[in-house]
Amino acid sequence: MQKTIAFLFGIILFSASCQSEKKEKEKIATSAKNQEISAYDLGKNIFNGKGKCYTCHKTDKKSIGPSIHEIIKVYTEQNGDLIAFLKQEAEPIVDPGTYAVMKTNFAIIKKFTPEELKAVETYMINVNKNKTQ
Template sequence: MKKLFFLFLFSTIVSCGKKESESFNKTETKEETPIELGEKLFNGAGMCYSCHKPEQKIIGPSIVEIAKIYKDNNANIVDFLKEKADPIVDPTQYEVMKTNFAITKKMSDEELKAIELFMYSFLK
């Protein structure tokens, strides 16, 4: 009988302890800004970072070059990423970029706009 009582007491304490620690450890999550979301997508799921660096041409043009050209021409990066607009920065690299449209076409307008805002954030 004593064993049963201690087993019951132990299981009660353990289960209550878990509930307390779960609610105690909950922290408010900071809401992402569109630029932070864009950075996360650019460097993550979008895999853009593998070809585009902030101020250096690697495979594709730099982020700064892309943002400047799109801003100067009042063009839309989102339309390009949806493959609804012709390339204006470096058309010779278009064939390489085409493989990435499979990724960007699956993104929402909000996600693509976030990537665009992230890229524009490099302009001074």
Template sequence: MKKYILIALITTFVSCKKETEENYGQPKQDNTAIVISGQELFEGKGTCNACHLPDQKVIGPSIAEIAKIYKEKKGSIISFLKEESEPIVDPSQYEVMKTNFAITKLMSNEELKALEDYIYTFSK
């Protein structure tokens, strides 16, 4: 019986964590968030690679073409993905792209920025 009480006391003592003065009164940071790359979004959650390849047109324009045109025209890929601006690369494919806005509109601003940054890596 004494062993069980001793184990319980040790477990309680070890599991208690003292707040340091530097953290006192500050909200705790949530380190469970995972930073995701634009490429991971492009190929995963965004399913963009189903229609866009790096250097050739498939269903939609290539990533390189998108990056080039948005850079030249100083457009906002993020605004387009939020469906807040008109298409500037290939307006004829806009109806096809509309189905994907359901995905991109649910992305956070950080995710959209990562996606935009990834696309711009293909500009020359």
């Protein structure tokens, strides 16, 4: 009888452990999704706010600078590093002719944290993904 009770108790503990592990995995997945949403929102706020990127870069058409769609297209095709460019660690690859105008904005961009730079990139990538919506 004691062996049966111990066996049942072991099954109950094992089952509870599995449920706890499943809940933890769900929590991690939800947290990752929320972080991506937060990065998008932060990037959007920077792009349209303190970064003033919107003044030269429109979603789907060239303005003073290339569109978001063109930027992401070229950086994807050429396996470029947008963040390195924004940190002035890489040459322009999209529209080098407008680089002189862009240089004036690097004073603003230099103050961005690595998280903010990544958020702007996340925002731009997601705007590009949703271009048909």
